[in-house]
Ligand SMILES: [Mn+2]
């Protein structure tokens with residue numbers, strides 16, 4: 001009655017039964033790609049070596065935060081056991097060896113049954129299971145010629161990946177830490193059909209929970225009560241213990257704070273009369289995640305100003321989804337969204353002047369200061385945004401690549417009335433001249449709108465995985481009436 | 483509409499409004515204690531320097547786990563801002579300076595309003611707020627003679643506290659890292675009345691949620707659905723965003739796994755017919771936590787065997803609470819609980835022989851392999867268990883101290899049928915002779931029972947903060963019938 005059975009991860013009831021052959025396919029994809037692109041360079045008896053996340057304790061206490069597996073390791077092995085190593089042979093079979101820690105006898109008293117190597121082999125569909133302290137001998141017995149490890153910089157965080165640490169590894173073997181990183185990151189960019197099914201499940205859970213929250217919302221509730229409803233819904237009904245990122249439950253002016261909800265701004269405000277809600281929340285299952293934002297008035301009825309801003313963002317969202325297909329540049333999609341939003345603000349009279357001048361003077365980033373979207377997968381801001389054909393970073397974009405079938409990416413145009421950005425723009429005569437202050441004043445306290453969907457790029461266009469959300473103004477007003 | 487107002491932390495509605503003068507009193511207690519015990523050693527212009535927790539990102543990604551403040555810092559300043567330092571003057575006024583990070587302008591776009599020094603001064607009731615990069619100049623301007631920092635080992639984790647890191651600190655000032663640790667840990671052991679009020683609130687929230695879960699439990703539910711109910715109840719109704727530790731929702735045989743519920747055993751079993759539940763969950767508020775375990779049959783009706791084991795543990799719990807008062811040794815309390823449990827198992831015929839022989843042969847730790855309880859406060863396993871009059875570590879006890887008024891400690895006797903411990907005991911003729919195998923067999927699959935309460939030691943005895951739980955067999959059966 002565990003979360004694992006041979007070859008599957010499943011939490012029972014109506015939750016998704018994930019075939020762990022997903023990860024065997026990932027290993028095979030990775031090895032095929034390396035062998036086909038680098039066959040001259042890769043010698044026989046070469047191995048990929050990955051290290052799992054380590055169990056940690058908070059500060060100097062014995063509090064263990066709930067373990068989250070390192071994502072490259074998880075992608076490759078599907079295992080959420082800490083303190084492991086994993087080996088993949090660069091051979092046709094992509095021979096896989098999971099190295100698990102040897103647990104002390106008291107583990108059985110405190111943590112649970114100590115399972116056998118055979119048990120883990122059957123669950124995770126690897127060719128062999130060893131104890132970590134047998135790993136070096138295995139590699140020696142195979143006359144390992146080169147060990148490939150990950151070294152590289154995450155382009156969202158700027159952090160560098162920590163290479164596997166094992167005593168004597170670098171002294172004993174020839175270690176190459178340059179080849180693997182771009183290859184495994186690129187493999188993670190293109191989702192297999194089985195990966196898409198898991199992401200689709202995370203999205204379905206999140207869509208269901210967002211709708212549940214929209215039904216519960218009312219003036220006078222605390223923002224955190226909406227977070228609590230979301231978390232309970234995805235866990236209780238969908239088995240999602242974690243969310244991919246801290247819930248952003250921003251109401252009123254807080255909806256203009258892009259990453260509201262962290263410990264310093266803990267969703268603690270009361271939803272006010274005419275409060276506008278921007279709820280950005282995504283459930284995680286089998287370590288994959290959704291990332292969805294719904295924006296709506298707490299009362300279920302849009303004010304004229306809310307209607308203008310919401311429609312501006314929705315126009316952008318629709319235009320982007322109509323244009324998304326393989327071969328399209330994500331930078332162009334961002335510019336398209338920005339143009340839609342600026343055009344709508346012009347039409348509403350908040351901005352004045354010529355659309356091209358607004359764009360040239362970067363008025364777009366006053367209202368839409370973040371990128372249009374990012375890859376989505378095991379990480380909320382998934383890896384690979386600056387590989388291959390990418391352009392240099394522009395507009396805070398987390399990727400500047402050309403779309404390919406199999407990518408899963410968020411589209412999240414937004415329009416916000418952010419005090420300090422407006423003040424900045426208004427204090428500079430070059431940009432101030434584009435604003436109609438009388439009109440702007442009507443909007444300065446409404447906060448912001450973001451419409452974020454999770455989208456699979458298909459061979460011929462795209463599939464909006466979160467399409468079951470009420471998105472038009474009419475749909476939202478009708479849905480919230482119920 | 484933030485969680486803070488001048489001098490208070492509050493999440494609105496019926497949540498507890500915590501006066502932040504609590505932490506000012508903590509600072510004064512700490513300084514008084516140091517000045518009174520070490521007045522010959524402490525020179526004029528001496529300062530305590532603490533560093534807060536740092537904001538972190540997971541692995542190489544840009545995912546930021548929800549920030550949890552370092553607890554010594556929180557105890558002293560009550561602030562959950564990361565990347566700070568805090569100074570307390572070793573003078574009569576316990577002059578306090580909170581040093582906050584200077585935030586970049588884009589913080590306002592992504593994270594929220596950048597508040598002024600005056601704002602934080604008014605919230606946290608400190609004498610002065612500086613930016614971190616002004617800290618060294620402040621200490622120089624005061625001709626700081628000695629800077630006292632924390633260095634010491636946490637006796638639950640064995641981890642060593644990381645001293646404040648700041649460029650040039652050790653080169654510029656005389657740093658003493660030995661005096662502070664035992665003093666501040668001892669201050670944390672004795673809870674002030676204001677601290678007790680916060681803990682009492684965490685306990686009230688947890689009691690309410692445990693009762694809610696007991697009403698929801700039924701055969702066929704997943705364990706994690708019970709966790710989800712608990713989490714939602716404490717957050718939605720009591721404002722508790724965090725729990726002090728990962729929820730242990732163990733049903734069936736899992737109730738014999740002491741720290742079930744972690745990522746490897748994620749509360750994923752189905753509650754079975756005749757399943758016995760051991761739910762160990764505690765809500766956190768203003769960084770203080772509760773730690774409560776309820777044990778009950780999923781059906782609400784005890785089987786004869788469940789009745790025997792439950793009553794054994796309840797006898798122990800009652801005996802301990804009747805004996806707890808200042809001056810009593812916690813080691814003696816543990817022995818008392820163990821004796822009660824062994825006596826009940828003897829009476830039930832599971833064990834045979836003489837009670838003194840059972841104790842001498844350590845049969846107690848086969849059924850009750852953990853300590854009776856631990857201090858409770860900002861940490862679940864709170865600090866200070868091995869200070870002062872403690873005895874050397876025995877019986878996995880997290881403290882061996884003599885009780886004093888103001889201590890808050892858990893009492894959590896337990897009795898478990900743990901396969902590998904029983905197998906071990908039965909394979910040794912010296913211990914095997916005490917077991918009646920026919921009787922034991924009836925119990926081997928029922929799992930375990932733990933009854934955990936949170937108890938304040940008073941001047942004359944003790945106050946069970948969690949006394950509103952149904953605890954006797956009759957109370958539980960009546961409560962679950964409703
Ligand atoms: Mn996003």
Ligand SMILES: [Mn+2]
Pocket residue numbers: 773856892894934
């Ligand atoms: Mn406990």
